[in-house]
Amino acid sequence: DIGDLLGIQGIVSPRLVTGNELTRYVTPDPYLVLWELPNKAALMMQIRLQAESSPLYGKTVREIEWPRGVLLIGIERAQDTIVPSPDDVLQRNDSLILLVLSSARPQVLELFGPSM
Secondary structure (H helix, E strand, C coil): CHHHHHCCCCCCCHHHHHHHHHHHHHCCCCEEEEEECCCCCEEEEEEECCCCCCCCCCCEHHHCCCCCCEEEEEEEECCEEECCCCCCECCCCCEEEEEEEHHHHHHHHHHHCCCC
């Protein structure tokens, strides 16, 4: 592969990045796929906790039974990005950034519930 020969680990498409950023602001869905491996084995998702009726609202990261194949890597709260710790409490309008094996995607959506 020419990328390997040149020492290039990845290519970023400005058009794709811009499209993804615009989608974040106009999508009615409470979740967004930020990135997906070309073989679709794993993806990065952003999920907003929109309602206090979410089953995750008010829980600490430690209290949540995360499905196998899911890793919480960030919490966006207001203008801050938080590296999650087990004692962080999830709040309304938090956006969770997750690395997810594609096989675990249905369990992630189920975990967040219909009201996300």
